[in-house]
Amino acid sequence: MCGVLKNHLADIGGDDTDNPVDILERIKLSAILQTNVIGFINDLESSYTIALLTLVGVNMMVITMTGMMVIINVHDPSQIIRYTAFNSGNIFHLFWCSWQGHNLIVQSESVFTSVYQNNWYRIPCKYQKMLLPLMMRSLTPCQITAGKLYVMSMNSFGGAMRMTLSFLTLLLSVR
Numbered sequence: 001m002c003g004v005l006k007n008h009l010a011d012i013g014g015d016d017t018d019n020p021v022d023i024l025e026r027i028k029l030s031a032i033l034q035t036n037v038i039g040f041i042n043d044l045e046s047s048y049t050i051a052l053l054t055l056v057g058v059n060m061m062v063i064t065m066t067g068m069m070v071i072i073n074v075h076d077p078s079q080i081i082r083y084t085a086f087n088s089g090n091i092f093h094l095f096w097c098s099w100q101g102h103n104l105i106v107q108s109e110s111v112f113t114s115v116y117q118n119n120w121y122r123i124p125c126k127y128q129k130m131l132l133p134l135m136m137r138s139l140t141p142c143q144i145t146a147g148k149l150y151v152m153s154m155n156s157f158g159g160a161m162r163m164t165l166s167f168l169t170l171l172l173s174v175r
Contacts, residue, residue: 001033001036001037001040002037002104002107002108002110002111002142003107004033005030005033005034005037005111005114006107006110006111006114007114008026008029008030008033009030009111009114009115009131009134010114010117011026012026012027012030012115012120012123012127012131020124020127023123023124023127024127024130027127027130027131027134030134031133031134034111034134034137034138037108037142038137038142041104041108041142041144044144045143045144045145048144049144049145049146049147049148050147052097052144052145052146052147052150052152053146053147053149053150055094055097055146056094056097056146056150056160059090059093059094060094060160060163060164060167062087062090063087063090063091063094063164064164064167064168064171066083066086066087066090067083067087067164067165067168068168068171068172068175069083070083070084070087071172072175091161094157094160095157097152098152098153098154098156098157098160099154099157100144100152101143101144101151101152101153101156102152102153102154102157104141104142104143104144104152105141105142105143105153106141108138108141108142108143109138109141111134111138112135112138112139115131115134115135115138116135
């Protein structure tokens, strides 16, 4: 949906900039589309925030515990392979969910650049000012969170992996 919005915004400064009615209609359509995109993302956020929090928490706990089981069963290669494969699947699952959220952030950030990269300066000043609210709203990227605690992004994935390894070393030091 963000890609469609970017295409609509890119077409505003296109070849037919002489017709103000077309420019105005494209700006209106882009504003409506941006409102729909933001509404959809907010609905998605409110629907999945608890499920994603549970998913992230359980994944981190399972990664820590299976890492602990690998250390405990260090003398049994078949158990190490089993736990390592299971742990790799959990890490990939958390990575995939975080990457999807990161992709949403990147796509919503690129809406801003699509306005000024495509000849927006060729349209009349009155219509340029109408694009400012669209640009201002797209300055803050849309994001999906897990319980308002964990932003689904690659930075958060790295932090979650660091925290998981910290828990693992803590458990190993207590053992």
